[in-house]
Amino acid sequence: MTPEYRVEAEKNITSYLAGNDVNGIKYMQVEQTFDDLGGEVHVWNVKADDGNWWVVEGEGVPMNLYTQNEFYFSADEAYSFHMGFTQRLQARHHQTFKHVIDEVPLDIDGVKSISRRLNSAALKLNDVSGPEDLQSIGLTCRESLIELAGILAQGNPALLKDHGLKAADFKGIAKAVISIYAAGRQNSNLRKRCRNLIEAAWDQSSEVVHSPNKNVPDAKICLLFTCSAVSVIQNIFLKYLGRL
Structure with missing residues (x-):
């Protein structure tokens, strides 16, 4: 632990304790440092007017305090409980976390084929062997956007005529729909x-399709832009309908 880290940690701990109504700190010192799970985690021994506390903080873990008076009699016990609790929270987060692609389907009819197409492209990202694979992903994204344009035009029959648009003009149709829904x-x-x-979604997909010099992150960004564009269109439609 560097002197700079110690000063910053003491400041953060003092603020954290005050937020939990622990005041009148008389003593604050690192009791033990653990690194068995890959990062340094420090257990601080804190003595205050209203009791004695263990404060656990460190790399990649949230800060928390544990009383020394009842259940957690040692720094090791506080550390073990804290890391077990943190790992359970992280596991729960991973179980409930959804990638941006999972946002695409929602509950609106007509985009299931787009969802399947984009999920297929996401799987292809794990098996890229050459520029043509990246270009294929870009093409899938562009075709998905064109398909979305067709769905939007179908849902707004007068849109093409009123704005002088072609059925495959994704940018023109999407912008016109945005003006209606928002x-x-x-x-x-x-x-x-x-x-x-x-x-951004259309331009990135076009660049990935036509350039032989793009890499995997370029294709990922293309996919993320495309998924976000589809999801945003659907969500402003829900906003237009007044759904929560």
Whole structure:
């Protein structure tokens, strides 16, 4: 532990304790440091007006305090309980966490084929052997956006005629739909952000398709932009309908 880390840690612990109504700190010292799980985790011995506490903090773990008066009689006990609790929280997070691709289907009819297409592209990212594989992912993203344009045009029959758009003009159709679903002065910033995302998704997919010099992160970004564009269009539609 460096002197700089110690000073910053003491400041954070003091603030954390105050937030938990522990004041009047008389003593604060690192009792023991553990590194058996890969990162340094420190157990601090803190004595205050209202009792004695263990405070556990360190790399990749949240800070928490444990009383020394009842259940946690040693730094090792506090550390063991804290890491077990933290690992359970992390496991629960991984079980409930959803990748951005999982946002695509929602509950709207007509985009299941897009979802399947994008999930297939995501799997291909794990088996890239050459530029043509990356270009294929870019092409899948672009085809998904064109399919979305067709769905939007089908749901708004007068859209193409009123705006002079072609059925495959994803950017034009998406921007027109954004103006419908996010109308009004109060949504002006939202419209701008959505349009920027639409531009980014289409332009990135086109670059990945046509360039032989792109790499896996470029294809991942392409996929993320595409998924986000599909999800954003669906969510502003839900906003338009007034759904929570």
